[in-house]
Amino acid sequence: MFKRIAALSALFALAASAAFAASALDKDTLVAATESTYPPYESRNEKGELVGFDIELTETVAKKLGKKVEWLDMPFDSLIPALMSGKVDLVAAGMSATPERAKRVNFSAPYEISFSAFVTGVENPPKDTDELAGKVVAVQIGTVQENFARSLGNVEVKTFQKFDDCVREVVLGRAAATLMDIPVAKQYVQAKDFAGKVTVAFNKQITGADKAIAMPKQDEALTAAVNGVIEEMDKSGELAALRDKWFKE
The missing domain is CATH 3.40.190.10 (Periplasmic binding protein-like II)
Known part of the structure; x- marks a missing residue:
């Protein structure tokens, strides 16, 4: 058998x-x-x-x-x-x-080529990741953005299945920032639901890939x-x- x-x-x-x-x-x-x-x-x-x-x-x-x-x-x-x-x-x-x-x-x-933009609220946007210390950063789960946010070591990382949920967390004040590729960030900043509520604070190459x-x-x-x-x-x-x-x- x-x-x-x-x-x-x-x-x-x-x-x-x-x-x-x-x-x-x-x-x-x-x-x-x-x-x-x-x-x-x-x-x-x-x-x-x-x-x-x-x-x-x-x-x-x-x-x-x-x-x-x-x-x-x-x-x-x-x-x-x-x-x-x-x-x-x-x-x-x-x-x-x-x-x-x-x-x-x-x-x-x-x-x-991949560069990421950090999307934040429109008031007093940070100039670099140092200014995000101790704050919440929203990212899509499984992405290079999640890996980078965790590598900072001084922020609280919240993960979501969709990027629009990440942006919504920033709009609602539950996250200080989210990050995504520059072309995507531009789309969200101009989108009907988010226009005037979020801005691209700064750009950064978070990976060489x-x-x-x-x-x-x-x-x-x-x-x-x-x-x-x-x-x-x-x-x-x-x-x-x-x-x-x-x-x-």
């Missing part, structure tokens, strides 16, 4: 290994994951449709590879686990390609194909045009 169980376990392990060994390039449709509260990288328009730089970039890459895209919208801290479990084929969510993440997933060539598309660690074929398209788009000027469209401000 134990031999039978061992044989079945080995069979299941072999089947799982084979499933992961197959490349997403073998499929007609790529399953892509994002978290849709991070404009202009990704958000939903008035019709509830996903729009943004990452969305258009991913769909352009897929089209050039002869693939369709099926989108899944999920919490940011669920994105890499979904990729590692085989639930999705790639992640496009304004994600920074940090060395820690690169141990678990593959990243495409970077497509944008730039933005990239994440893919399964074992799918080298997909990584190579995506990188080939991004390189082609960079050389042709398509990537710059896409940046100008979504980050024109």
